[in-house]
Amino acid sequence: xxxxxxxxxxxxxxxxxxxxxxxxxxxxxxxxxxxxxxxxxxxxxxxxxxxxxxxxxxxxxxxxxxxxxxxxxxxxxxxxxxxxxxxxxxxxxxxxxxxxxxxxxxxxxx
Amino acid sequence: xxxxxxxxxxxxxxxxxxxxxxxxxxxxxxxxxxxxxxxxxxxxxxxxxxxxxxxxxxxxxxxxxxxxxxxxxxxxxxxxxxxxxxxxxxxxxxxxxxxxxxxxxxxxxx
DNA sequence: GACTCATTTCCATATTTCAGGAATCAATGA
DNA sequence: TCATTGATTCCTGAAATATGGAAATGAGTC
Numbered sequence: 001x002x003x004x005x006x007x008x009x010x011x012x013x014x015x016x017x018x019x020x021x022x023x024x025x026x027x028x029x030x031x032x033x034x035x036x037x038x039x040x041x042x043x044x045x046x047x048x049x050x051x052x053x054x055x056x057x058x059x060x061x062x063x064x065x066x067x068x069x070x071x072x073x074x075x076x077x078x079x080x081x082x083x084x085x086x087x088x089x090x091x092x093x094x095x096x097x098x099x100x101x102x103x104x105x106x107x108x109x110x
Numbered sequence: 111x112x113x114x115x116x117x118x119x120x121x122x123x124x125x126x127x128x129x130x131x132x133x134x135x136x137x138x139x140x141x142x143x144x145x146x147x148x149x150x151x152x153x154x155x156x157x158x159x160x161x162x163x164x165x166x167x168x169x170x171x172x173x174x175x176x177x178x179x180x181x182x183x184x185x186x187x188x189x190x191x192x193x194x195x196x197x198x199x200x201x202x203x204x205x206x207x208x209x210x211x212x213x214x215x216x217x218x219x220x
Numbered sequence: 221g222a223c224t225c226a227t228t229t230c231c232a233t234a235t236t237t238c239a240g241g242a243a244t245c246a247a248t249g250a
Numbered sequence: 251t252c253a254t255t256g257a258t259t260c261c262t263g264a265a266a267t268a269t270g271g272a273a274a275t276g277a278g279t280c
Contacts (some may be wrong), residue, residue, distance in 0.1 A: 051259095162268090
């Protein structure tokens, strides 16, 4: 994960609707969700949604697979974790003020 | 930390030069760094740098204090940690694939 | 007060991003 | 093959962002 990738992922998430899409896909789990269903759920035009899904895909934060006529999107947790580790380690140099709260979260959920 | 704040912080970091500024300030530590020195170090016009520092300030990722003629900027680790916790807990719902690597980083550095 | 230095504000320009209508492409079934 | 459905690409106009020159502000110094 170099800086370029990090910036790409950050900007993909740095927008209301795209962050919402990402969260929706997290909720959907590994099964994912069809492009059309995402658009419907978030009340967005299909082509607009397609563009937003492309941005998230290019950032590798989500993956696409075809299933019949539908294209199913699902989150790539590895990429997301890569971003978070980058921000924590490389960017913040593992500062205690950042690490400690994360450790608490991790302990709670793993 | 609501979604709005998260988006604001993400977009503040979602740019090459601003991410570089942030990392420079992390390196500088709590002592911080004067606006002019940052601009010089990153070879940017003073007014351009001022605008970028404003964006980071508005996102609360950095703080400003005056010292004599200079204005010293330093990172606000609490805000950054807030963002990371938000992304991990709220956004990724504490998914194990995300939490586990973070736990490893936290263990290594705290 | 006059002067300098550090930084910011104001303004204009170039670039990027966002959103959706219309057309196109891909898969399926009649 | 034709029609239908799900999704994407192409295109355009509107809005936001990035950058830096010029002027203004604020804080020290003589």
